[in-house]
Amino acid sequence: MSSLLAIAAVCVTLTPAPAFAAQTPKKAPVDCEQVKCIALTFDDGPGKYAGTLLDTLKKYDAKATFFLEGQYVKSRPAYVKRMVAEGHEVGNHSYSHPDFTKSEAATIKSEIQKTQDEVKKAAGVEPKLLRPPYGMADLQVSDIAAEFGMPMVLWTAGSEDWKTKDVKAIQKQTLAVAQQNGIILMHDWVKQTVDGMPSLIKTLKNKGYHLVTVSEVIKKENLEPGDIYPVPAGWEK
Numbered sequence: 001m002s003s004l005l006a007i008a009a010v011c012v013t014l015t016p017a018p019a020f021a022a023q024t025p026k027k028a029p030v031d032c033e034q035v036k037c038i039a040l041t042f043d044d045g046p047g048k049y050a051g052t053l054l055d056t057l058k059k060y061d062a063k064a065t066f067f068l069e070g071q072y073v074k075s076r077p078a079y080v081k082r083m084v085a086e087g088h089e090v091g092n093h094s095y096s097h098p099d100f101t102k103s104e105a106a107t108i109k110s111e112i113q114k115t116q117d118e119v120k121k122a123a124g125v126e127p128k129l130l131r132p133p134y135g136m137a138d139l140q141v142s143d144i145a146a147e148f149g150m151p152m153v154l155w156t157a158g159s160e161d162w163k164t165k166d167v168k169a170i171q172k173q174t175l176a177v178a179q180q181n182g183i184i185l186m187h188d189w190v191k192q193t194v195d196g197m198p199s200l201i202k203t204l205k206n207k208g209y210h211l212v213t214v215s216e217v218i219k220k221e222n223l224e225p226g227d228i229y230p231v232p233a234g235w236e237k
């Protein structure tokens, strides 16, 4: 692990400055090895309140990641199109949210493929990351994720929004678990999460966080298809 990190650090050091750096870019890219990044991730959507959430993210120039359920991509494709158009990341969270560790291989494959197809239809892109339902994976799930060319991304901490459904409690919990390169689990079907988002984003920004997509935060991990991050306790491959 430490030697891999060392190699990554060397690569970063040796990368020459791009020739176009002299021009004034519209916006400097965020380097999460240099600045404090955090990735807010919203599961099970697009949820009912995705439109309001997208308005807030746009207003505060924050990026997020949506791990989408194919069945809702199908019923709310306009939100997915907007997510992609506005620079957010979309990931695959199955079609109908079964526990993959209790599913047949054929079911898992079809759940993933159908969601890839719906997202492609809605927004013209295919998700590159998988978040298995409930964050539950095993070696079979890992092998199938690898077949699809996707690493699996879980979370470093949860907002517990689905449990508390309370604006203040969600903000308090999120700020308590916020950390550099943290990946926070939230839900855009929880109204209180979306209601409290303007104030939460302002507070995170005041604490120095850059709100970025999950791919920005995991870039340094160089995940391969089938890999899982963060690695759950007891995970062996």
Ligand SMILES: [Zn+2]
Residues within 6 Å of the ligand: 043, 044, 093, 097, 133, 134
């Ligand atoms: Zn879920």
